[in-house]
Amino acid sequence: MIRVLVVDDEALLRTGFQHILDASDDIEVVAAVSGGEAVRTARATAPDVVLLDIRMPDVDGLTVLAGLLRLPQPPVVAMLTTFDMDEYVVTALRSGAAGFLLKDTDPEELPFLVRALADGGCVLSSKVTRTVVDRYLQAGCPEQTARRLDRLTDRERAVLVLIAEGLSNTDIAGRMHLSTGTVKDHVSAVLGKLEVNSRVQAALLAERAGLLTPPQDLEPG
Numbered sequence: 001m002i003r004v005l006v007v008d009d010e011a012l013l014r015t016g017f018q019h020i021l022d023a024s025d026d027i028e029v030v031a032a033v034s035g036g037e038a039v040r041t042a043r044a045t046a047p048d049v050v051l052l053d054i055r056m057p058d059v060d061g062l063t064v065l066a067g068l069l070r071l072p073q074p075p076v077v078a079m080l081t082t083f084d085m086d087e088y089v090v091t092a093l094r095s096g097a098a099g100f101l102l103k104d105t106d107p108e109e110l111p112f113l114v115r116a117l118a119d120g121g122c123v124l125s126s127k128v129t130r131t132v133v134d135r136y137l138q139a140g141c142p143e144q145t146a147r148r149l150d151r152l153t154d155r156e157r158a159v160l161v162l163i164a165e166g167l168s169n170t171d172i173a174g175r176m177h178l179s180t181g182t183v184k185d186h187v188s189a190v191l192g193k194l195e196v197n198s199r200v201q202a203a204l205l206a207e208r209a210g211l212l213t214p215p216q217d218l219e220p221g
Contacts, residue, residue: 013053031047039064049076049118051080051101077098093204156190
């Protein structure tokens with residue numbers, strides 16, 4: 001059972017997300033609260049995934065994100081926004097958010113996105129991914145990115161490509177014919193060598209470096 005905490009200042013949106021997700025047999029919304037209650041509620045309920053509004057009147061979503069990630073067992077956090085491009089999104093990604101969703105995401109897609117987050121995937125709304133990639137990386141140094149990528153083994157580079165394609169640990173394991181535990185080890189190595197603290201940051205680096213190619217099955221090695 002995937003435990004989800006919904007954090008938003010709008011009661012109607014909280015209720016809507018809760019009804020959509022609770023309809024799935026493998027997802028339980030443990031609470032739906034406003035921003036001021038988020039960290040305290042997360043500490044009490046231990047959610048696996050938090051869907052967090054990026055802008056709330058009672059507390060800054062980025063402040064809540066930082067508090068959630070400081071918990072002893074931090075949840076996976078995806079930001080919610082109503083904007084096609086929100087300046088806060090870039091800061092949130094740099095701070096360790098696992099991705100972001102537009103609040104008008106198709107209700108049928110929401111459970112699948114939550115499952116992907118719980119399984120280690122990164123989620124970026126397709127409507128704004130390109131803008132985020134450009135703005136997230138525009139101040140970066142291509143030469144520095146290239147040096148970091150050179151640290152990766154061929155196997156780790158293959159894992160990075162699949163991370164950038166949005167695959168979860170389970171999906172990567174199936175694609176590469178590896179155990180999930182081995183994939184987790186490879187992901188940890190990739191994040192360390194790239195000097196990033198989340199899969200979504202690694203995915204954005206791969207996007208900028210032009211590593212995305214049509215997927216292909218890989219033999220174990």
